Amino acid sequence: MKEQLVLVGNGMAGVRTLEELLKIAPDKYDITVFGAEPYGNYNRIMLSPVLAGEKTIDDIMLNDEQWYLDNGITLHKGKSVAEIDRINKKVVAEDGTAARYDRLLLATGSNPFMIPVPGKDKDGVIAFRDIHDVDTMLQASKHHKKAVVIGGGLLGLEAANGLMKQGMDVTVVHLLDSLMERQLDKPASALLKASLEERGMNFLMEAATEEIIGNGHAQGVRFKDGTEVKADLVVMGVGIIPNTELAKKSGLHCERGIVVNDVMQTFDPAIYAVGECAQHRGIAYGLVAPLFEQGKVAANQLASLGYACYQGSVTSTRLKVTGIDLFSAGDFNESEDDEVMILQDPASGTYKKLVINNDRIKGAVLYGDTMDGTWYFQLMRENTGIADFRNTILFGQHDLGDAGHGDETRIMALSDDAEICGCNGVCKGDIVSAISKHGLFTLEDVRAQTKASSSCGSCTGLVEALLSCTVGEGYDASPNKKGMCKCTDYSHDEVITAIKQNELKTIPAVHDFLEWKSADGCAACRPALNYYLLAYWPGEYKDDAQSRFINERAHGNIQKDGTYSVIPRIFGGETSAEQLMALGRIAEKWNVPTVKFTGGQRIDMLGLKKDELPGIWGDLAEAGFVSGHAYGKALRTVKTCVGSEWCRFGTQDSTSLGIELEKITWGSWMPHKYKLAVSGCPRNCAEATIKDFGVVCVDSGYELHVGGNGGIKVRVTDLLCKVETGEQVFEYVGAFTQLYREEAHYLERTAPWVERVSLSYIKKRLLEDAAGRKALNERFLYSQQFSQIDPWKERAEGIEAHEFTPLKITG
Amino acid sequence: MSNWTEIAKLEDIPRLGSRVLTTDTMNIALFRTATDEVFAIRDECPHKQGPLSQGIVHGTSVTCPLHNWKIDLASGEALGPDEGCTNTFETKIEDGRVFLALAAANEAAA
Ligand code: SRM
Ligand SMILES: Cc1cc2nc3c(=O)[nH]c(=O)nc-3n(C[C@H](O)[C@H](O)[C@H](O)COP(=O)(O)OP(=O)(O)OC[C@H]3O[C@@H](n4cnc5c(N)ncnc54)[C@H](O)[C@@H]3O)c2cc1C
Ligand code: SF4
Numbered sequence: 001m002k003e004q005l006v007l008v009g010n011g012m013a014g015v016r017t018l019e020e021l022l023k024i025a026p027d028k029y030d031i032t033v034f035g036a037e038p039y040g041n042y043n044r045i046m047l048s049p050v051l052a053g054e055k056t057i058d059d060i061m062l063n064d065e066q067w068y069l070d071n072g073i074t075l076h077k078g079k080s081v082a083e084i085d086r087i088n089k090k091v092v093a094e095d096g097t098a099a100r101y102d103r104l105l106l107a108t109g110s111n112p113f114m115i116p117v118p119g120k121d122k123d124g125v126i127a128f129r130d131i132h133d134v135d136t137m138l139q140a141s142k143h144h145k146k147a148v149v150i151g152g153g154l155l156g157l158e159a160a161n162g163l164m165k166q167g168m169d170v171t172v173v174h175l176l177d178s179l180m181e182r183q184l185d186k187p188a189s190a191l192l193k194a195s196l197e198e199r200g201m202n203f204l205m206e207a208a209t210e211e212i213i214g215n216g217h218a219q220g221v222r223f224k225d226g227t228e229v230k231a232d233l234v235v236m237g238v239g240i241i242p243n244t245e246l247a248k249k250s251g252l253h254c255e256r257g258i259v260v261n262d263v264m265q266t267f268d269p270a271i272y273a274v275g276e277c278a279q280h281r282g283i284a285y286g287l288v289a290p291l292f293e294q295g296k297v298a299a300n301q302l303a304s305l306g307y308a309c310y311q312g313s314v315t316s317t318r319l320k321v322t323g324i325d326l327f328s329a330g331d332f333n334e335s336e337d338d339e340v341m342i343l344q345d346p347a348s349g350t351y352k353k354l355v356i357n358n359d360r361i362k363g364a365v366l367y368g369d370t371m372d373g374t375w376y377f378q379l380m381r382e383n384t385g386i387a388d389f390r391n392t393i394l395f396g397q398h399d400l401g402d403a404g405h406g407d408e409t410r411i412m413a414l415s416d417d418a419e420i421c422g423c424n425g426v427c428k429g430d431i432v433s434a435i436s437k438h439g440l441f442t443l444e445d446v447r448a449q450t451k452a453s454s455s456c457g458s459c460t461g462l463v464e465a466l467l468s469c470t471v472g473e474g475y476d477a478s479p480n481k482k483g484m485c486k487c488t489d490y491s492h493d494e495v496i497t498a499i500k501q502n503e504l505k506t507i508p509a510v511h512d513f514l515e516w517k518s519a520d521g522c523a524a525c526r527p528a529l530n531y532y533l534l535a536y537w538p539g540e541y542k543d544d545a546q547s548r549f550i551n552e553r554a555h556g557n558i559q560k561d562g563t564y565s566v567i568p569r570i571f572g573g574e575t576s577a578e579q580l581m582a583l584g585r586i587a588e589k590w591n592v593p594t595v596k597f598t599g600g601q602r603i604d605m606l607g608l609k610k611d612e613l614p615g616i617w618g619d620l621a622e623a624g625f626v627s628g629h630a631y632g633k634a635l636r637t638v639k640t641c642v643g644s645e646w647c648r649f650g651t652q653d654s655t656s657l658g659i660e661l662e663k664i665t666w667g668s669w670m671p672h673k674y675k676l677a678v679s680g681c682p683r684n685c686a687e688a689t690i691k692d693f694g695v696v697c698v699d700s701g702y703e704l705h706v707g708g709n710g711g712i713k714v715r716v717t718d719l720l721c722k723v724e725t726g727e728q729v730f731e732y733v734g735a736f737t738q739l740y741r742e743e744a745h746y747l748e749r750t751a752p753w754v755e756r757v758s759l760s761y762i763k764k765r766l767l768e769d770a771a772g773r774k775a776l777n778e779r780f781l782y783s784q785q786f787s788q789i790d791p792w793k794e795r796a797e798g799i800e801a802h803e804f805t806p807l808k809i810t811g
Numbered sequence: 812m813s814n815w816t817e818i819a820k821l822e823d824i825p826r827l828g829s830r831v832l833t834t835d836t837m838n839i840a841l842f843r844t845a846t847d848e849v850f851a852i853r854d855e856c857p858h859k860q861g862p863l864s865q866g867i868v869h870g871t872s873v874t875c876p877l878h879n880w881k882i883d884l885a886s887g888e889a890l891g892p893d894e895g896c897t898n899t900f901e902t903k904i905e906d907g908r909v910f911l912a913l914a915a916a917n918e919a920a921a
């Protein structure tokens with residue numbers, strides 16, 4: 001018989017844990033769920049837009065009852081568990097319904113805090129926590145005019161905004177002198193108050209409630225100073241207390257919340273707790289992003305995988321009041337040794353403040369323009385050094401280039417048929433409805449469901465913006481640690497480290513050691529592992545053809561009709577009459593449908609059938625050509641200009657330097673495509689400043705530039721340094737190339753890599769550490785011994801013949 | 812009613828790889844999994860006729876080389892959010908020799 005798992009609390013954290021569990025161990029348990037509320041599982045966060053009339057209850061259902069049926073889960077809805085019998089391992093609900101468990105998961109959430117003043121139990125006094133509360137408020141707004149919301153925090157303001165949208169006259173009462181004091185500093189708080197007042201909200205600041213007055217039904221609120229306001233509805237939005245009632249009664253150790261360890265286990269090893277009811281390392285969280293992280297860990301433990309552990313979360317906050325953009329994260333009130341950066345523009349109503357310590361972001365408050373909140377938050381969580389872009393950081397990420405995050409307000413203003421993902425033709429409406437319909441929370445979910453952002457990725461920022469607008473904070477913006485693909489929870493960096501430290505030298509060895517979740521991996525991780533192994537164990541690792549994308553397996557670019565293209569290497573783009581005639585003859589002999597000059601200064605022969613490839617390659621090899629690797633995550637081209645040999649401005653012989661560089665680097669496999677260029681003077685005709693490595697010759701030597709690319713998102717290189725001799729150029733090229741080969745993630749081009757690890761890091765490795773630079777270059781040259789074997793010639797001579805020969809019927 | 816035709820030796824098809832069988836009417840892709848099962852399916856992706864034989868094989872599915880659709884080798888159906896299906900044909904292995912139900916293949920083409 002299967003083991004029994006019982007979940008108490010049918011809310012966001014508990015059910016998320018079940019979803020994670022079903023993904024990794026669908027058949028391990030018979031699952032029973034008790035939920036005090038009479039519904040399936042819904043998105044509590046979205047109660048605010050429901051109250052404001054922007055969404056309906058149907059819109060916010062995450063898992064309807066069919067979901068429980070489909071997954072064989074017994075749901076006891078509307079049943080509150082009254083007792084846990086830990087000795088006989090069973091739970092009993094108020095109505096007597098009982099269930100036995102092997103493992104029990106508590107996710108009982110929190111209770112709203114009701115200020116203990118006389119009159120708090122009158123009709124018309126409520127909290128803002130569940131569907132029932134929202135229904136009560138909506139009913140009240142039909143019959144009554146005046147509402148008081150006690151509490152000027154996130155919850156209180158969202159309630160007040162909703163009631164105002166329903167036509168009520170709303171006064172917010174706050175004990176302190178500034179709103180949302182736990183999320184905002186004073187200037188931002190003042191801006192917020194001003195714009196809410198502009199919309200018609202009233203405020204009573206520094207007002208201490210003494211009593212709710214009225215006979216039977218609330219009629220007003222009286223304060224300590226004796227003043228009163230009228231109210232037919234009083235909403236308490238002052239805070240929450242973890243719901244530990246059941247746990248305490250059952251003798252589980254509780255403090256503020258139910259105390260759990262790093263694997264979300266309570267003091268009873270058979271009982272786990274997640275969500276707002278749990279207290280981890282002293283903290284009980286009140287936002288969903290950390291609760292979801294906890295759910296992932298709990299699921300991993302429940303599935304008996306036992307490697308995930310929870311280490312606490314850094315949280316960020318946004319206010320869900322349409323038209324007001326506000327973001328806050330971390331410690332935004334500076335202490336003495338912190339630095340503060342502020343950008344304030346009263347005219348446009350924007351305010352941005354970053355608290356910085358030791359070139360790391362400690363906290364952020366954004367008001368008016370929150371477009372870069374996600375980015376600052378990521379920098380903060382990943383503890384990224386900001387020294388390189390301090391002077392522009394307040395202007396936002398678009399100032400830096402790459403994968404910019406879209407402006408959320410602007411994106412919500414787009415029409416539903418606006419195309420977001422150009423690659424897969426996915427429109428805004430498709431994405432938004434997929435998010436609501438399937439209850440998606442992560443970028444990965446959206447990619448799997450809609451394909452948006454799953455191809456070139458240039459729309460990732462827009463999709464992320466849509467996610468965070470549609471699901472609010474539940475959207476996990478930038479997990480600190482992202483699994484490489486669905487086959488593993490380990491990140492690229494963790495996999496790379498494991499390969500190095502544990503001397504893993506085959507794909508099966510990596511799979512075994514890191515307990516890969518699928519037998520052969522998938523089309524995403526296999527090529528990555530093949531590359532890492534090739535890069536770390538040059539000469540030892542045997543390339544696995546079946547783990548290469550077809551272009552690299554067949555050494556040509558597959559075309560849309562299944563034919564291939566052939567681009568031989570033309571070193572530095574310099575050719576000769578003899579070479580051209582040879583190419584002409586070969587193209588003619590093989591009836592090549594199209595011959596074209598590429599953007600990389602060489603010649604493309606397009607439209608060859610796969611079984612013709614070894615033949616034409618043989619002819620090319622005979623005429624002295626080698627593969628141009630135009631199909632590979634590999635060294636592509638070294639573009640050059642004519643330079644001092646001919647050009648009246650040329651300062652050095654850029655053509656010869658480029659040819660030499662290509663001779664040194666060709667054949668090398670890389671995390672992504674890799675391009676070089678050498679320009680003879682700063683006029684830069686070889687476009688060296690948008691290459692992965694660019695050399696610009698000047699009178700006194702050579703400027704070396706790194707991390708550029710053309711392509712989807714143009715990025716201009718950063719200047720690495722200036723050197724005096726050609727020998728030095730070779731050493732720096734070798735060292736930079738090897739650093740990239742060893743440390744970048746597979747499919748990460750140098751541009752995003754340089755941005756991720758920072759230019760100062762690269763300078764540290766290449767400029768400040770001369771011995772390290774030499775060693776890198778030596779490792780590069782060593783590995784080149786094994787890669788400068790022309791793959792075309794080998795295949796023309798018969799290697800891997802099965803790849804190029806169709807089967808014939810033998811029987 | 813299968814009409815078995817011997818088409819190759821098992822070792823002719825690389826593990827986690829494929830071979831293409833050209834017939835008069837269509838190309839058939841033969842895939843060999845890590846556990847030495849052999850599947851035969853029409854070498855045309857239901858999306859835009861990409862040559863599935865050129866994709867990466869994992870488990871009992873293949874990822875199309877053109878736009879990354881994932882096709883189930885046993886049923887010929889697209890997996891995940893994509894929808895579509897391509898023909899599959901029966902195979903059997905005897906003494907390391909691979910046989911294909913070629914009559915059915917011809918019917919499918921007709
Ligand atoms: C043949 C060529 C176009 C031409 O006729 O000129 C070409 C053709 C392709 N490019 Fe390119 N690119 C070619 C020069 C370029 C250039 C210009 C250059 O190198 O100076 C760029 C912009 C510069 C750059 O890379 O920084 C370029 C940026 C891209 C990108 C975007 C890369 C990026 O980082 O954003 C892709 C997509 C990718 O790699 O994922 C791409 C992908 C492709 C692919 C491989 C698409 C594919 O996966 O099938 C095309 C293959 C066509 C084929 O079947 O042969 N191609 N591609 C050029 C071959 C150059 C060569 O001799 O090897
Ligand atoms: C109006 C509103 C707006 C919010 N906005 C945001 C936001 O923008 N961003 C954000 O991150 N977070 C927001 N939150 C907070 C977020 O909703 C909670 O952090 C999250 O729902 C907590 O999940 P949970 O599973 O721990 O608790 P819950 O979702 O509350 O689930 C607990 C469930 O357990 C049930 N239960 C309790 N005791 C028992 C028992 N003995 N037997 C059976 N069932 C029981 C309860 O009825 C409840 O259904 C908001 C909350 C509210 C109310
Ligand atoms: S720009 Fe490059 S990828 Fe796009 S169609 Fe032209 S060759 Fe193909």
Ligand code: FES
Pocket residue numbers: 856857858859860861875876877878879880
């Ligand atoms: S043709 Fe196969 S995915 Fe497009």
